[in-house]
Amino acid sequence: MKHSLLPHPILTPVLALIWLLLVNSLAPGQIFLGLLLGWAIPIFTLRFWPERVYIAKPLTLLRFLAIVLYDILIANIAVAGLILAGTKQTRPAFVRVPLALRSDLGISLLANTVSLTPGTVSAWLSPDRSHLIVHGLQVHDPAALVSEIKTRYEAPIKEVFEPC
Amino acid sequence: MITNLGCGLNMIDFMLAILILIGAAFTFVGSLGLARLEDFYSRLHGPTKATTLGVGALLIASVLYFSTRGEGLSLHEILVTLFLFITAPVSAHLLSKAALHLRVHSVARPPAEAEDPIADQRGSSAAHPPEQAS
Amino acid sequence: MLSLAVSIAFALVAAAVVLSLWRLLKGPDKPDRILALDTLYINTIALLVLLGIHLGSSLYFEAALLIAMMGFVGTVALCKYILRGDIIE
Structure with missing residues (x-):
């Protein structure tokens, strides 16, 4: 009831x-x-809203939000610099990020976070939700970008919303 | 007392001016990126990040301005900021999906699987794609 | 000082509107034009907020909120039209 x-x-x-x-x-x-x-x-x-949302670790969530806000600021200054420097400075690339997240909420949160932070936009989600295609504005090392996204954003989201 | 108050107001005025200028500058840079970058996927970066932050800064300036005029707190501009920060990535994702679907020109080579119309869930050739549980 | 800052901001945002309009007219692809429209409505929100500060009236907030919502729905509808060939299935 x-x-x-x-x-x-x-x-x-x-x-x-x-x-x-x-x-x-x-x-x-x-x-x-x-x-x-x-x-x-x-x-x-x-x-x-078929899924019920649980927040497992509010403190981790707060720290994650702080990191994201800080990254948004830094990312914007970096992107603004790239735009002002012109097209010769950019080195765009697509990278594949394998997903450990399973829930709708987790994946959409990660995609939104990726879109708002350092020079990356989430471009495509594979139909079986096993990986996310991300477009980066200036990618020197694709593997480093993938591991940064996984440790910096995906791990806290998984910890907070999918604790099992 | 009065000079103190005036100094405080000046301080707020100064901060407001800085916030407004930062916001307008980011808005401008976002549109500049839209106008001058090379391919569609690069252009996507300007409006989704810079413009959103620029308008966010302007809205925070608006909150500060209306809250310091002695008519009580005015926080409803935060709603627009929140709304923009939630919707901007969603529209960027949809736009890039549409662009992959149409195979627009791109400097970086897009992954083949994303451009494959069969992999794109419903397929593009069928006029009335069959309904499937996603 | 505040009015000077607002004037400069008006000029910058107006320039942003012109740049977005240029991209809207130039294209070259459909997603470019949709992106330009999307940027245009966010620029309009910026203009409305600036107008509110300039005139000292918070009446323009509702208009800004409505533009934010309608613009988002419009962008999503146009993208869905490209992806599926239909808006309401």
């Missing part, structure tokens, strides 16, 4: 927070309405 009343415990506060940001107020009525929406929307959209 509990399972059907609160199918996604994480989604509820997130939706409530988004509601509060949307109305831009912290009035008690709005908090109540936000929590109500956060409770009702997951129940009505249950069919879109």
Whole structure:
């Protein structure tokens, strides 16, 4: 019974927070309405969310977010430099990243992270989800890029969302 | 007291100006990359990263500006920032998938399997591809 | 100082819009044009946010949010059209 009343415990506060940001107020009525929406929307959209999300290690998640934010800043300065330097400086390449992640959420998180960080865009996911094709703007050593993506981004995501 | 307050406001003004300039510069660089890089996959990098960060910086400047005018906190611009940071990689991924599907010109050789229409789940030749559970 | 920064920012973002428009017209492929459209709407959000700071009004936030959502949906729809030849299956 509990399972059907609160199918996604994480989604509820997130939706409530988004509601509060949307109305831009912290009035008690709005908090109540936000929590109500956060409770009702997951129940009505249950069919879109077949997997239940667990966060195994919140501290690892926070550290991962900090790393990603830092990388976004650094990556942007690097990419801006490459763009200003012109096309002769770039050395684009496609690399194959074999995936250890299995869940939908994990793979989409990794793809999004890869797209936002150092000179890489996730370009294609193989139909059997065994590997991700990544386009790099300046690739000197493809193997090093693959191992960096795997250790820096994939390992924490796996630790947090797929602890088994 | 008054001078102190004025100094604080100046400080905020200064930070706002820096944030706005950084944001606008990144937005410009993103579009510059779109205009001048060589092939489609390289061009994808400019808008997905630089423009997103640029607009993010502008929105944070907006949060700072409206929050320091004495009308209480104004955080709703954060929603747009979050939304952009979530959607930009998704649209980049879809765009590159579409580009691989159409086999657009690329400096780096794309992997053969990604360009193979049969490997691309539903196939391209069929007008009405059969529905499959993904 | 703030108004000067906003003016410079307006000029930079306007230049960004012009560059995106150029790519939109030049192509050469369909994904290029979609990418240019995508960039164009993000640039528009930047312009709206700057206008909000310039005029001191937070009314433009809703428009920016709507453009962000509609632009994303538009990009996804166009990509799906290229990938599948159909938008609604």
